Amino acid sequence: MVGIAIPVITGCASPATKTERVAADSGMTGLLLVGSAFSHSAFFAEGRGDDLHVYLSGDGSPWIDEHRIAKDPTPRNPVALRLMALDPRPRLYLGRPCYHGLTDSSACDPWLWTNGRYSEEVVASMTHALEEFIQQQDFRNVVLIGYSGGGVLAWLIAERLEQVRLLVTLAANLDTDAWTARHGYTPLLGSLNPAKRAALPARVRQLHIAGERDANVPPALIQTALNSAGSQAIVQVLASDHRCGWQDHWPSVLRAISRIREGQRDP
Template identity: 50%
Template structure:
């Protein structure tokens, strides 16, 4: 994988990529979970970078041309201009974050006609995938794993304060029918119980949902990923 810094809309993003990004083949774009926004229930982390980046490990199993797009202020950029804990706590899915990630992704792709994209978001990365896809244009698919697609229902379930600076995909207009959606969920997921995404699914009746009886929030996506990739692109 090649590592680089890419400018978005007001923020820098750490990006890992593999393969020819000027290809006409479909590119897989991996979006990580929230990492470590809080060190404890009452203490904000000074660096939200994930200690065990599951989406990056998924990308390592993927032979397709791929991009791992980091969020603003992650991967050593927490002290960069414009960064503050607001952007990895209440506004972690806010317009500033979404717009900058869309801009950074577009900067990585050919301006004369981007190839088809599949946004693959794990946990909170799935929230960002659902918010980014309608803003990208072109041929886009959305695949999420264990994603909290109704962030209000997720916060209420855990007794957290709602994320006042974030966009809730369940409150947005339905994602266009031209964007294929596949949402993978674990029946044993206590962090994002499948019932908490019911309102999002009702707003997006064309979306596909697949429930894995033996999976929870982290297990067993890595084990299942090679077979799921064949399903996606087979």
């Protein structure tokens, strides 16, 4: 079995239960998907259309401060899930290893949400879980939508998953080396860096969106990352900072996604 439906909890507001509350309020079904090495918490909602929109969250809170690793890295503010709630298409929120209440799993280690947050192990397991889901549900075309660090993972999954037709990133740190250097963070030596990889396959169109007031991942950092990766992509800058403003713009972004996908279907 690829996925197991799980009840959505609406109790006290830990990061995991806060995410579950947002999902429950939006009528999403909680799932547990099995990847190549980890289990992945996920949420699914049916909708109109043939494409599956897959949402990937930001890094959350890997660290409490510069010396202490968080026990639970789950995002305190589930931005990607809130955006997914506004989407009328069939959609899946795919969680990372050890996030959303799975931190105590035997395979989990803090390395997976710190230096190894974009590692081969993480990307391979998420890709496997998603591939099994789309085959079971018979989706032939996938739009990957990654917010912040989720955009890094979306890029790395798009390299491997043949059904991906469009990659959409929001405020994504696509050059992880430049991003850590900018902020004085520890280099993510166990992670893959999109800016150092080959260009994505021609089948994958790209839409990268930056926030004009984003001090965490400023527009120039995104554009430079795309230049160094040799990417042919659409880049938009919206009136947003790193965390706030995305929901206001999301209906227009969804319309842009639809236009790009309709263009891809043209003969």
